[in-house]
């Protein structure tokens with residue numbers, strides 16, 4: 001049984017369950033009322049407990065529970081280390097349930113596997129408590145659409161160096177962010193050297209107020225997207241006004257235009273060339289996109305800094321509204337973008353967690369309790 005001092009009297013195998021009758025040897029007991037020692041048995045009663053499934057069947061332990069009687073006249077039940085006092089399941093079953101919740105599976109399926117109710121599993125999840133972690137040197141923040149009872153967007157804090165999830169915040173608004181960081185000790189906040197975020201102003205305000213020693217870095221993925229969106233919008237604008245005869249060349253245009261030119265196969269390069277040949281705006285846009293990607297992929301910061309400003313100035317005068325807008329955004333966020341080039345930290349690992357969160361959201365469909373959602377995400381991540 002792998003239970004201390006327990007021996008099996010009988011095992012009953014049914015189709016869907018196993019019932020194991022167990023007993024323990026009598027020992028000298030200390031009376032909980034007067035402290036005297038006794039080994040006088042008063043009576044026995046049978047009690048049934050759920051245990052870990054055995055041979056894929058729901059398993060019940062039927063324990064012959066012993067009651068003692070003391071010279072003081074009081075009666076008391078023997079204690080068993082594998083059983084909690086008020087629950088009808090073994091401790092190891094509870095631990096196993098908590099352990100199973102680390103997998104990306106629904107509470108309902110854990111309940112079914114372990115022969116307990118959904119509310120039992122939920123209660124066990126609620127006993128898991130992850131406290132606020134200490135802040136790392138490189139702190140990264142990102143958000144995801146969690147749709148919990150605390151708001152539409154939840155924030156995820158990660159250690160950008162160790163690629164570890166730190167915490168989930170209830171909402172990305174200024175007030176929630178402030179109240180979270182306000183509760184962290186000053187000395188700890190001052191230790192943060194880098195803060196990686198996207199182009200959401202409250203994050204920057206937060207860093208300035210609470211992380212005064214942190215260099216603010218805009219995550220690469222988040223600012224590159226602006227170039228991708230710009231060229232996508234150029235393509236859409238042009239395709240709308242295009243004469244039908246030309247449209248056939250633009251069939252797979254989205255993928256051809258967005259892929260790095262040098263990564264295209266020869267035949268696709270030709271198809272791409274042909275598309276760009278017909279349209280000045282798209283050709284310019286494509287040139288700007290390729291140029292910006294090249295800047296991002298370069299390793300040398302001094303080159304990246306100079307080229308970044310060349311690019312912004314060129315895009316601002318390009319005559320293509322989508323890129324003029326993009327350049328304006330880059331100019332506003334230039335400090336954080338250049339820091340991304342300089343220090344090379346990204347939100348990369350956070351994006352990985354987002355997939356895990358997506359799965360958790362799907363399997364906990366309809367569960368909007370933020371606290372539980374937070375526990376579950378952290379529980380599944382560490």
Ligand SMILES: [Zn+2]
Pocket residue numbers: 031032033034035036070071072073074
């Ligand atoms: Zn007693």
